[in-house]
Structures are given as C-alpha cells and as structure tokens.
Amino acid sequence: MKVVHTIEELRAQLSGQLRVAFVPTMGNLHEAHLSLMKLARKHGDPVVASIFVNRLQFGPSEDFDQYPRTLALDIEKLERERDVYVLFAPNEREMYPEPQSYKILPPSDLGSILEGEFRPDFFVGVTTVVMKLFACVQPSVAVFGKKDYQQLMIVRNMCRQFQLPVTIYAHETVRDADGLALSSRNRFLAPAERAEAPQLYAALQKVQQRVNSGVTDFADIEGEAVQHLATRGWKVDYISLRRQSDLGIPDPAQIRDGEPLVVLAAAKLGNTRLIDNLEITVTPDTRQM
Numbered sequence: 001m002k003v004v005h006t007i008e009e010l011r012a013q014l015s016g017q018l019r020v021a022f023v024p025t026m027g028n029l030h031e032a033h034l035s036l037m038k039l040a041r042k043h044g045d046p047v048v049a050s051i052f053v054n055r056l057q058f059g060p061s062e063d064f065d066q067y068p069r070t071l072a073l074d075i076e077k078l079e080r081e082r083d084v085y086v087l088f089a090p091n092e093r094e095m096y097p098e099p100q101s102y103k104i105l106p107p108s109d110l111g112s113i114l115e116g117e118f119r120p121d122f123f124v125g126v127t128t129v130v131m132k133l134f135a136c137v138q139p140s141v142a143v144f145g146k147k148d149y150q151q152l153m154i155v156r157n158m159c160r161q162f163q164l165p166v167t168i169y170a171h172e173t174v175r176d177a178d179g180l181a182l183s184s185r186n187r188f189l190a191p192a193e194r195a196e197a198p199q200l201y202a203a204l205q206k207v208q209q210r211v212n213s214g215v216t217d218f219a220d221i222e223g224e225a226v227q228h229l230a231t232r233g234w235k236v237d238y239i240s241l242r243r244q245s246d247l248g249i250p251d252p253a254q255i256r257d258g259e260p261l262v263v264l265a266a267a268k269l270g271n272t273r274l275i276d277n278l279e280i281t282v283t284p285d286t287r288q289m
Contacts, residue, residue, distance in 0.1 A: 001075075005088075007094065007136050010137065014137070019045050022048045022133070022139035023142070024050045024052075024142070024144075026051065026184070027070060028184040029073075032174035036143045037083040040083070048085065050090075051071060052129070053069060054129040056100060057123075059119055068187060104131050104158065110153065115151075117238075131158070143170075144170060147181050155168060180197045181275075203229055204225075208280050222239050236268075238266055239267075241261055243259055244279060245260070264276075
C-alpha cells in the first residue's frame, strides 16, 4: 500500500487509472471502515482510501480537537487487509491551503432537517470536503456507510445534480454483537455507557415493531421511543420516521401503500453523541387495513 500526503503524489500514483474506487474516512479505522474497503474492491480497481479529519464539518463547540487520530494504527490495519492500493492522508494545509470560501450548500429541505437542524454546519462541511476529495481522487465509484443515512443521501443527490461521474455504493450498517452500530466515537463511552449504548438500536427496533403492527400515529411512536431513552439517562436530539426516498414526513396514504420508511435517531449518552437508523418496509400482511 502506498501512503501519500499531497495531492500531487496522489495524482502521480493514480495517473492513467480509470476504475478508481474511493472510500473517504476520518480515520480511527474499525471493522465497519474495513468493510467499506472490501465493497469498494468489488466495484473498482485500484482502491483509494483517505484519512482526513475535516474541520469544516465540526461546529465551534464540537469535538474536532478530541476526535481520535490514529494514523499509524490505521495504516497497519489497511496493510493487513490488503484491499487498499493508495492511502491519501493529507494535513489541513494540503486540503485547505487558503480559506475555503467556495462551499457546497445542500438544499434546506434535506440539509437543514434532522442532523442539519442540530449540527447546522455539518452538511456544508461534508459536501464541500467530499467534492474536493472527488476532485483530487477522480474516482469512478465511491463507498459510504448507511449509518450516516442522511449524509449518504445528500452525497448521492450532489453527485446527480452536478453530474459527477461517480457511482455511489452504500454499505449496510456494521454492528457489534449487541446491536451497537460501530463508530469511532464509541471509544469515548465509559464501561457503563457502553453497556447502555445498544438501547439506541433497541429503541429503533421497537419503532419498527410498532409500525409493522399497523400503528400509524407516528408522533406517538416517536414520543414513546424518546421517552424510553430519556428515562434511561439519554439526551435525545431526535427519533424520527421518514420516507426512505427523500427523508420527508410520510402521510397515512403513503403508509397504506407500503411506502418504504426509515427511522433515524441521534442521542447523547454522557458526553458521547451517537446516531443510528433502521429501514422499515411495511407490507400488506403487517398493516392494519
């Protein structure tokens, strides 16, 4: 595996390559990241991964300085897996040699809801750095995880509207045996918090059960899930049922017609904010007609 730190080195390594598969990350790699690399290898060659903690997507009171940076260990993991040909690990000066005054602004109907409501700068930072990384790597495919469901949708829409020649593939959320979605921030959980953390996914599963049993009062379902977590010490930002297609709020007629849904959640346990989601497909056999 080649490790490069500048855009010039990256482009030299990829000169003439037409089927580049790309996996952008912020490092502190775990099994979910490595799964993305394996999926990328199925759809392109060579595979390029990036590690860059992007300041633009962190709010002023968020954990940019505390975000785990483990480049040496990340390199070891990638070398053992042997799925990645080039690792691009730039510093801030390389990515932002001057103030990034040009930025990508997602539409408000998608970028200002859910995560965008609670982290107002987040998606501008994500789309801007992804666009910049795509310009550097020039991939034909890129792989993102479904755990960041809203981010995945925004990146896909950005590629479509700008007609970028990049096909986006999604990898299913990778979980520990107890259901907790893998995340670099899980390392911040104290032992007791780690034992409690799977309750977030359990709450989403309960929402899925209620929807599949025919309940259509979404406000009641969401409120019940929020209350359940709150009584266990969580500070919930949102638990929200949305359409898979556009993250809009579904209406009863769409539910009766089997509109594919997704329930998304973000909540803080101690000082650690976790996100998760669960796709829901309602069938006539599980709906009250």
